[in-house]
Each structure stands twice: as structure tokens, then as C-alpha cells.
Amino acid sequence: MSDNNGTNGATRRVNVIFPQQVYDTLQKLAKMQNITISQALRQAINISDLIVSADKDEKARILIDRDGKTQELKLVR
DSSP states (O other), rough: HHHHHTTOOOOOOOOOOOOOHHHHHHHHHHHTOOOOOOHHHHHHHHHHHHHHHHHHHHOEEEEEEEEEEEEOOOOOO
């Protein structure tokens, strides 16, 4: 990722309206990591991009390591 949150120096302001449950989840994620809501939203977007990109590549796999156990993340449609 490049500097300035992956924006290559350019930034855009976006006004988003979330249902309360989604906002509460975003707020919880931010608090859990001690980051701002904006940072948590950027992180969620980056993770979503990673997952969608991997889903399009048949050879790509997303692995999660929990307590030394490796699990593969699979999207179910």
C-alpha cells in the first residue's frame, strides 16, 4: 500500500449513511483496535478488496491462522 492510506496523494471525501447495526459494528471494530472509525472503514474496504480479488483468481487462497491452526476462508454464494 502506498502512503496516505493507499490514495497516492489524492483524497476524496465520502458521506455515507449506515443502518445503526452496521455503524455499531464499525464502531466496535475501531474500538477493538484503538483506531478511528475512518481507519476501520478503510481497513474493511481493503480487506473486502482482497477477498473479492482472491475470489476471482481460482488459484488464490486466503488462509487464517488461529492459535496455530490454519483455516481456509471460502466464500459461499
